[in-house]
Amino acid sequence: MKRIRVGLFVAAAALLSLSTPSRAQPLESLTVILSPGAVNFALTSGSGTNAGNAAIAATTSWTLLITRNNLSLYAYFSSAPSALVHVTPANTVDIPSTRVEVSVNGGARVPFDQTAPFGAPSAARQVFSQPINLFNLIGNRTDTLALNINLSGYALPADTYTGTLRLRARATP
Amino acid sequence: MKQVSFRSFLVLAALLFGVPPADAQLNSTEVTASLTAVLPESLTVTLSAGAASFSLTSGSATNAGTPTLTATTTWTLAVTRTAISLHGYFTTATAALVHTAAGNTVDIPSSRVEVSVNGGAAAAFDQTVAFGGAAAGRQLFTQAITIPTSSGTRNDTLALNINLAGYTLPADTYTGTLRIRAQGTP
Numbered sequence: 001m002k003r004i005r006v007g008l009f010v011a012a013a014a015l016l017s018l019s020t021p022s023r024a025q026p027l028e029s030l031t032v033i034l035s036p037g038a039v040n041f042a043l044t045s046g047s048g049t050n051a052g053n054a055a056i057a058a059t060t061s062w063t064l065l066i067t068r069n070n071l072s073l074y075a076y077f078s079s080a081p082s083a084l085v086h087v088t089p090a091n092t093v094d095i096p097s098t099r100v101e102v103s104v105n106g107g108a109r110v111p112f113d114q115t116a117p118f119g120a121p122s123a124a125r126q127v128f129s130q131p132i133n134l135f136n137l138i139g140n141r142t143d144t145l146a147l148n149i150n151l152s153g154y155a156l157p158a159d160t161y162t163g164t165l166r167l168r169a170r171a172t173p
Numbered sequence: 174m175k176q177v178s179f180r181s182f183l184v185l186a187a188l189l190f191g192v193p194p195a196d197a198q199l200n201s202t203e204v205t206a207s208l209t210a211v212l213p214e215s216l217t218v219t220l221s222a223g224a225a226s227f228s229l230t231s232g233s234a235t236n237a238g239t240p241t242l243t244a245t246t247t248w249t250l251a252v253t254r255t256a257i258s259l260h261g262y263f264t265t266a267t268a269a270l271v272h273t274a275a276g277n278t279v280d281i282p283s284s285r286v287e288v289s290v291n292g293g294a295a296a297a298f299d300q301t302v303a304f305g306g307a308a309a310g311r312q313l314f315t316q317a318i319t320i321p322t323s324s325g326t327r328n329d330t331l332a333l334n335i336n337l338a339g340y341t342l343p344a345d346t347y348t349g350t351l352r353i354r355a356q357g358t359p
Contacts, residue, residue: 030201041210045249045324056206064199084210091252092320095210118203149210157323158214158251165208169201 029063032073032169039165041149048152056147060169061140064132068171073127075102075145075167076119077112083123084149084163091159097123099154100165103146104128111150118168132171216248218259218355225351227335231342238333244313246355249324254357258315261288261331261353262305263298269309270335270349277345283309285340286351289332290314297336304354318357 039052060073077083083097097112097120104127116124127143130136147165225238246259263269268280283298283306290296290313302310314329316322333351 028199030199032201032204034204034206037205038207038209041208043210043212045212045215050210052208060201068199084208088252093252093323100208118200147208155321155324156212156249157320158212158249161210161212163208163210165206166203167205168203171199173198 027063028065028068028171029061030071030169030171031061032167033059033061034167035059039147041147043149043151043156043161045156045158046151046153048150050149050151052147052149056145056165057142058127058145058167059140059142062169062171063138064171066134066137067173068132068137070129070172071132071169072129072172073143073167073169074116074118074124075112075127075165076116076124077163077165078120078123080113080120080123082163083112084161086157087160087162088157091157093155093157093159095149095156095161095163099150100163101148101150102127103148105144106146109146109148109150117170119166127167212249214250214357216250216257216355216357217246218353219245219247220353221245225333227333229335229337229342229347231344232337232339234336234338236335236337238335242331242333244329244331244353245326246329247326248355248357250318250357252320252323253359254318254323255359256315257318257355257357258303259313259329259353259355260302260304260310261298261313261351262302262310263349263351264309265306266299266309268349269298269351270347272343273346273348274343277343279341279343279345281335281342281347281349285336286349287334287336288313289334291330292332295332295334295336303356305352313353 035057043050077097080097082094084095101109103109112125114124115121221243227238229236263283266283269283270281287295298311300310301307
């Protein structure tokens with residue numbers, strides 16, 4: 001009987017949401033916001049440690065249906081060989097995504113060398129993946145992304161290099 | 174009474190209320206962060222020994238300094254640079270090493286100080302280079318810079334000698350400062 005009562009509650013809640021004037025709005029929502037929206041690096045040639053001047057806080061908020069069982073956040077670049085692109089026209093050298101590393105919530109630094117649902121092949125990193133169940137269909141979480149550019153063993157001409165890190169969340173299935 | 178399972182109920186509710194099919198993934202919109210990385214130009218020179226001593230023999234062409242110096246040049250240059258060069262020089266050509274005794278007026282000119290770079294032929298500090306006094310320098314190396322060599326490092330050994338052949342020098346202690354400096358051009 002307890003199972004039925006819980007199910008009835010969920011069904012009633014869904015029915016209420018459908019009967020309100022906002023019925024045209026989607027039942028689900030999934031958003032990501034970043035703070036700050038820009039990170040600067042003061043590079044030292046040949047150094048493995050070139051930390052960004054600020055860690056990015058990625059806040060993921062979701063309202064999901066009961067059919068979802070997983071939520072993931074991905075960070076990625078649109079190109080693996082050119083995550084950050086040179087500015088000087090005569091320069092042909094870029095910073096590949098494998099040289100850009102991220103430490104999520106203080107964990108070990110890992111490069112953007114994964115192939116994810118978004119972005120270019122071998123240019124991404126899964127930031128988190130968590131199961132979704134009845135008790136966390138609605139929620140939010142904030143993850144810190146500390147970026148680093150690893151230039152150890154990588155010859156890079158003096159220049160300014162710019163790029164865009166992209167993030168996107170996905171609920172499955 | 175037969176109990177209705179919770180999952181069956183949820184599936185039924187999903188069908189009734191129009192839940193999307195299981196294969197319809199839900200993606201957030203894309204958010205972005207701008208990344209800017211600046212690698213400035215740098216050019217440094219270090220010397221493995223900061224002093225060299227000479228035991229002079231009057232009239233001798235061979236008065237080698239000890240120890241041999243090693244100049245390490247390290248650079249990160251913009252791709253607009255086409256060459257890097259290293260120069261050794263004194264501030265004055267006429268008095269590279271200056272007498273110590275008050276009554277002595279004779280100095281050792283830079284043209285009497287020689288350097289062998291990486292075991293090459295000894296050459297006098299008699300060039301006018303980008304730094305130092307006129308005719309008081311010596312280009313120690315020059316090399317082309319391309320994109321693959323826009324950053325790098327190299328070591329060059331500098332074996333010094335004071336050539337006193339045909340040069341009359343009073344007994345005294347002579348001191349001076351050899352200066353080393355690198356330049357990326359243009």
